[in-house]
Amino acid sequence: MRDYRDAVAVVALGACTPIGLTAQVTHAERAAGTTGFVCTEVRDDRRGRIRASRLPLLKEDRTRTQRMVALGVTALEECLAEVKQWGVQRLPLILGLPEQMHGAPWEQEELKEALEQQMAAVRLEWEPGEWREGRAGLFPALARARELLRRQRSPWVLVGGVDCLSDRASLRRLVESGRCLTEERRAGVLPGEGAGFVLLANAETVRQQRLVVKGWIVAESSAREERHFRQGEPNQSDGLTAVFHQLRYHPLVRGQRVDRVLSCQTGESYWAKEFALAYLRNAELFPEPLMIEDVAQGLGEVGAAAGALQVGYGLYVLRKLGGRRALVYGSSDGGCVGACVLAVQP
Incomplete structure (x- = not known):
């Protein structure tokens, strides 16, 4: 890395998914090919049961808010398990949340209160x-976190995401909108749920506290796609193209291909076409041959949790399978697009 001081360190991770109550277990199970998909009680128009990824410890009748609270509290507890011994008293939090009009209604204040009670100290x-x-929320959050660290408003920033689309009400909404994977709709979504947190610190804090670093956020970028999923014009991938272009010419990335690519997307063909256009315009940034690790492969559509979960898994893959850098990207239904470059060594 050209300038160690310009990178942001990942010093702790937390995750809760249908295949693991911790980041370590989730990563190992994903690498082993484990999935959390089950046949739910919700049925489509032809009476077929909808498949979704659900945490089996939570009862089927739990609301979206209740499931998000359980997932978020569990992931937060893991991420901040060691914070007390570091002398942290206050912690800025940027929490990525579900997009409007995607899934059932939920109570934001109830989620916030539960997280605050979990971290009373x-x-x-x-x-x-x-x-x-939604899926792209992590990337503007990382940019804000970097700004807070650079301005020395805090030596730490917590970034995360929580979402659930596999509760009963959300499943019904997805079926009604024609978005779910069914026998008739083979290109649909497999709903999921999850929570992920990433604790970030600047290089000076890492040095002073002598912290063990799990990885580095080298650079991030985000943009708006005007021709997004929810409007009628063909998506020309101008937003994602701009994001990849900015990363490709970033001072800490320029001239270097990433070794791994991870997607926050749902597996729908719409998103594959969007990526293909942006990739072809920025092929020098990507590995050859190109292989993409979709979060939906094992966890389904986890919405706002996708970014944090993919950052953690990206660092795990780099350490276990090799490679210096990975790229995580995501696009929301409403037009936010973004990506970041990860590294395991400065």
């Missing part, structure tokens, strides 16, 4: 702003 300071960008 550390004051969570919610970063102002609307962070409801």
Whole structure:
């Protein structure tokens, strides 16, 4: 890495998914090919049972809010298990949340109160702003976190995402909108749920605290796609193209291909076409041959949790399977697009 001081360190991870209550278990199970898909009680128009990825410890009748609370609290507890011994008293938090019009209604205040109660010993300071960008929400959150660290407003920033689309009400909405994978709709979504957190620190904090670093956020970028999923014009992938172009010419990335690519997307053909256009315009950034690790392969559509879960898994893959750098990218239904480059060594 050209300038160690410009990177942001990942010093702790937390995850809760249908295949693991911790990041370590989730990563190992994903690498082994384990999935969390089950046949649910919700049926499509032809009376076929909808498949979804669900945490088996949660009862089927739990609401979206209840499931998000359980997932979020569990992932947060893991991520901040060692924070007390580091002397952390206050912690800025940027939490990626579900997009509007995607899934059933849920109670944001109930989620916030539950997370605050879980970390009573550390004051969570919610970063102002609307962070409801779904699958792509992590990337503007990383940019804000980097800004907070650079301005020395805090030596630590917590970034994460929580979502659930496999609760009963959300499944019914997805069926009604024709979005779910069914016998008739082979290109649909397999709903899922999950939570992920990433604790970030600047290089000076890492040095002073002598922290063990799990990896580095080398660079991130985000943009708006005007011709997004929810409008009628063909998507020309201008937003994702701009994101990849910015990363490709970033001072810490320029001239170097990434070794791994991880997607926050659902597996629908729409997103594959969007990526293909942006990839062809920025092929020098990507590995040859190109292989993409979709979060949906094992966890389904996890919405706002996708970014944090993929960052953790990307660092795991780099350490276990080799490679210096990985790229994580995502696009929301409403037009937010983004990506980041990870590294295991400065």
